[in-house]
Amino acid sequence: MRQSQLFTKTRREAPADEVSQNAQLLVRAGYVHKEMAGVYSYLPLGLRTLNNIVQVIREEMNAIGGQELVMSSLQDKELWSRTDRWDDAKVDNWFKTEFKSGGETGLGITHEEPLTRIMTDHISSYRDLPVYAYQFQNKFRNELRAKSGIMRGKEFMMKDLYSFSRDDAQHKEFYDMAREAYLKVFTRIGIGDRTYVTFASGGIFSEFSEEFQTVSEAGEDIIYIDEEKRIAINKEVYTDETIAKLGLEKEKLIEKKAIEAGNTFSLGTRFSEPLGLLYTSEDGTKKPVVMGSYGIGPTRLMGIVVETLADEKGLVWPESVAPFTYHLVSLGHDGDEVSKTAEQLYAALTEKGIEVLYDDRDVRAGEKFAESDLLGMPYRIVVGKDAVANGAFEVVTRATGEVAKKTREEILAA
Amino acid sequence: MRQSQLFTKTRREAPADEVSQNAQLLVRAGYVHKEMAGVYSYLPLGLRTLNNIVQVIREEMNAIGGQELVMSSLQDKELWSRTDRWDDAKVDNWFKTEFKSGGETGLGITHEEPLTRIMTDHISSYRDLPVYAYQFQNKFRNELRAKSGIMRGKEFMMKDLYSFSRDDAQHKEFYDMAREAYLKVFTRIGIGDRTYVTFASGGIFSEFSEEFQTVSEAGEDIIYIDEEKRIAINKEVYTDETIAKLGLEKEKLIEKKAIEAGNTFSLGTRFSEPLGLLYTSEDGTKKPVVMGSYGIGPTRLMGIVVETLADEKGLVWPESVAPFTYHLVSLGHDGDEVSKTAEQLYAALTEKGIEVLYDDRDVRAGEKFAESDLLGMPYRIVVGKDAVANGAFEVVTRATGEVAKKTREEILAA
Numbered sequence: 001m002r003q004s005q006l007f008t009k010t011r012r013e014a015p016a017d018e019v020s021q022n023a024q025l026l027v028r029a030g031y032v033h034k035e036m037a038g039v040y041s042y043l044p045l046g047l048r049t050l051n052n053i054v055q056v057i058r059e060e061m062n063a064i065g066g067q068e069l070v071m072s073s074l075q076d077k078e079l080w081s082r083t084d085r086w087d088d089a090k091v092d093n094w095f096k097t098e099f100k101s102g103g104e105t106g107l108g109i110t111h112e113e114p115l116t117r118i119m120t121d122h123i124s125s126y127r128d129l130p131v132y133a134y135q136f137q138n139k140f141r142n143e144l145r146a147k148s149g150i151m152r153g154k155e156f157m158m159k160d161l162y163s164f165s166r167d168d169a170q171h172k173e174f175y176d177m178a179r180e181a182y183l184k185v186f187t188r189i190g191i192g193d194r195t196y197v198t199f200a201s202g203g204i205f206s207e208f209s210e211e212f213q214t215v216s217e218a219g220e221d222i223i224y225i226d227e228e229k230r231i232a233i234n235k236e237v238y239t240d241e242t243i244a245k246l247g248l249e250k251e252k253l254i255e256k257k258a259i260e261a262g263n264t265f266s267l268g269t270r271f272s273e274p275l276g277l278l279y280t281s282e283d284g285t286k287k288p289v290v291m292g293s294y295g296i297g298p299t300r301l302m303g304i305v306v307e308t309l310a311d312e313k314g315l316v317w318p319e320s321v322a323p324f325t326y327h328l329v330s331l332g333h334d335g336d337e338v339s340k341t342a343e344q345l346y347a348a349l350t351e352k353g354i355e356v357l358y359d360d361r362d363v364r365a366g367e368k369f370a371e372s373d374l375l376g377m378p379y380r381i382v383v384g385k386d387a388v389a390n391g392a393f394e395v396v397t398r399a400t401g402e403v404a405k406k407t408r409e410e411i412l413a414a
Numbered sequence: 415m416r417q418s419q420l421f422t423k424t425r426r427e428a429p430a431d432e433v434s435q436n437a438q439l440l441v442r443a444g445y446v447h448k449e450m451a452g453v454y455s456y457l458p459l460g461l462r463t464l465n466n467i468v469q470v471i472r473e474e475m476n477a478i479g480g481q482e483l484v485m486s487s488l489q490d491k492e493l494w495s496r497t498d499r500w501d502d503a504k505v506d507n508w509f510k511t512e513f514k515s516g517g518e519t520g521l522g523i524t525h526e527e528p529l530t531r532i533m534t535d536h537i538s539s540y541r542d543l544p545v546y547a548y549q550f551q552n553k554f555r556n557e558l559r560a561k562s563g564i565m566r567g568k569e570f571m572m573k574d575l576y577s578f579s580r581d582d583a584q585h586k587e588f589y590d591m592a593r594e595a596y597l598k599v600f601t602r603i604g605i606g607d608r609t610y611v612t613f614a615s616g617g618i619f620s621e622f623s624e625e626f627q628t629v630s631e632a633g634e635d636i637i638y639i640d641e642e643k644r645i646a647i648n649k650e651v652y653t654d655e656t657i658a659k660l661g662l663e664k665e666k667l668i669e670k671k672a673i674e675a676g677n678t679f680s681l682g683t684r685f686s687e688p689l690g691l692l693y694t695s696e697d698g699t700k701k702p703v704v705m706g707s708y709g710i711g712p713t714r715l716m717g718i719v720v721e722t723l724a725d726e727k728g729l730v731w732p733e734s735v736a737p738f739t740y741h742l743v744s745l746g747h748d749g750d751e752v753s754k755t756a757e758q759l760y761a762a763l764t765e766k767g768i769e770v771l772y773d774d775r776d777v778r779a780g781e782k783f784a785e786s787d788l789l790g791m792p793y794r795i796v797v798g799k800d801a802v803a804n805g806a807f808e809v810v811t812r813a814t815g816e817v818a819k820k821t822r823e824e825i826l827a828a
Contacts, residue, residue, distance in 0.1 A: 097521070114449060
């Protein structure tokens with residue numbers, strides 16, 4: 001895409017009303033727009049980035065048998081009353097509103113209830129199990145504070161997968177697969193090395209839930225890491241008993257701040273029983289379906305990638321999530337030879353289906369480079385006089401600052 | 415995809431609480447689930463269909479220079495107060511709710527206001543214009559009645575594009591391009607022949623808006639069509655004056671019921687003035703940006719395709735929107751030769767990247783055929799004894815009922 005056509009502009013100064021690094025950089029670079037505290041819109045570069053993260057997650061969810069659907073945001077009060085999660089005294093972050101046709105409704109905070117009800121139409125026999133279904137959808141949570149930019153919003157995108165199994169053994173099998181799939185997601189988007197399976201409080205149906213915590217100074221959680229085993233304990237369950245139960249040694253554990261990048265819960269029959277999701281087992285008896293839920297927030301992941309990989313010059317995107325792999329920066333003016341060489345390379349890259357943002361604007365080189373650093377594409381290709389004279393293009397790796405001279409053929413072969 | 419793995423089941427009977435044909439069929443076929451009146455979830459087959467429609471629209475919007483973004487659902491009361499569209503006396507279909515952190519918010523009914531505000535950060539000079547930006551997003555409208563299935567929901571997906579131009583001439587240029595792009599969308603999804611550019615009431619800044627009306631008995635609108643010129647007049651502006659102004663002849667106009675499939679509005683400076691979206695023109699003066707808005711509802715389009723193409727046996731999808739192009743129906747049992755032949759064809763089709771739903775279940779042939787008709791894939795490939803004995807596969811075109819015998823090679827070459 002030609003940068004002269006991209007409608008978003010960058011800003012030199014961070015917005016005064018943003019305290020988090022991720023929102024400061026993303027707003028400056030024109031990736032997101034703040035609508036209100038904790039409410040963001042995703043501009044073209046931001047949406048491309050988000051879509052790349054979504055696609056990585058989708059591929060990993062499909063690989064373990066997930067079937068994608070999308071549920072409504074508007075929620076049925078009656079349904080949530082049956083599981084006792086409607087009352088504000090039980091769940092305190094609903095946005096509630098009223099139908100003009102009569103009756104209250106709320107905006108989906110999560111979707112165990114509606115999906116369990118949907119499944120009562122489709123699951124009746126043990127032959128129908130297991131089933132795994134997931135969606136990408138905006139959740140709404142009426143948070144009192146929202147100071148973490150896109151990492152904790154009042155409206156944010158969630159990938160939520162729910163598993164439906166015959167019994168604990170069948171549930172456990174998928175639960176373990178989901179853990180591996182989650183670790184693959186974090187590795188693919190570039191935060192695998194600093195993300196740990198972390199044991200946290202489990203709720204009614206299991207002793208622990210599993211969180212995936214990414215070490216970061218911007219984190220709101222405290223975790224204790226066993227670096228060798230690559231697992232951690234959340235402070236909320238950090239007791240001698242937990243340490244012993246997990247076979248860890250207190251002396252080896254290192255305290256770090258971390259951000260929750262995902263979580264998985266064993267739900268047992270917490271939802272299937274009150275909502276009547278039963279199946280006929282092989283022995284002919286009716287049994288409640290055993291469920292699990294598995295969450296990753298793509299918007300939050302985008303924030304985590306910014307917090308953990310950005311530097312003092314701006315954003316740094318891994319190839320897997322970058323809106324464009326290459327930032328082609330022309331130092332030419334008004335159709336001179338440099339401009340022509342840049343145009344030719346842009347055409348060749350585009351024809352090969354390579355994603356490239358092409359800075360074709362007539363702007364000072366220094367300004368272009370500073371903006372290119374802020375935008376954070378993995379590789380910058382500089383087209384200057386050397387490209388015309390010797391066919392040598394400067395290729396700068398954003399993450400390391402490494403500079404290489406490459407020919408047109410070498411660039412196109414990559 | 416193997417049908418034995420697909421979690422959704424079909425039903426023989428239409429749900430008692432649905433009056434519209436589109437919802438009756440889509441619920442029976444397991445494409446959608448009704449959460450509440452006017453609120454639907456999209457199950458795997460429904461989501462695949464919807465995504466295909468979205469992709470067609472996206473391609474046509476990109477082709478005319480649209481840049482995709484996505485805005486928030488939660489809306490800023492203060493912003494909408496400035497254009498006088500917050501008050502319930504002015505706009506009567508808001509869902510409103512409150513932040514726990516204080517203050518009211520509403521769920522986006524449309525997005526002129528937030529996008530105009532976003533553009534004040536990015537448009538300052540005539541060089542920044544024109545700009546076209548669009549999104550796919552769920553809108554929320556607090557409708558009193560919702561009897562049209564997915565064609566009129568309280569929560570529904572909208573593609574809304576907004577144009578920002580220097581003046582009326584530049585606006586008009588894009589407005590005409592958008593009309594052509596819309597017509598391409600309707601043609602590509604199979605309703606082009608029954609969809610008409612229809613003149614309707616325009617509002618403050620232009621005499622007419624343009625609607626795209628699809629002829630259907632399920633329609634809520636009445637239009638008067640000039641079949642030769644392929645344009646129509648909405649009843650709301652059907653006067654002798656309008657007929658004369660459009661150069662039509664009353665005698666030639668035919669009255670039909672129709673469904674609004676899309677619309678385009680010239681907005682003038684209705685939003686740019688109150689929200690301060692000004693640009694510096696070539697002569698150095700500040701001028702308000704001239705805007706337009708362009709809407710198509712992908713969920714509504716999906717409903718229109720059902721209403722206009724379905725028959726008494728069930729859904730009928732054009733290839734462009736079908737969740738799968740082929741429905742491969744095996745009449746084999748328990749690994750017999752027929753089953754093996756079907757498995758081989760499934761593997762070959764899948765390897766070629768052809769989208770196929772494979773009915774690998776051990777179910778009676780009659781039941782399979784009835785279900786296949788209900789699900790509505792464009793082509794059904796039947797694998798029976800003839801396929802094993804003579805290599806002949808029966809291929810049935812869903813829309814016409816046409817039956818052909820084809821070899822494996824002919825099918826794979828298609």
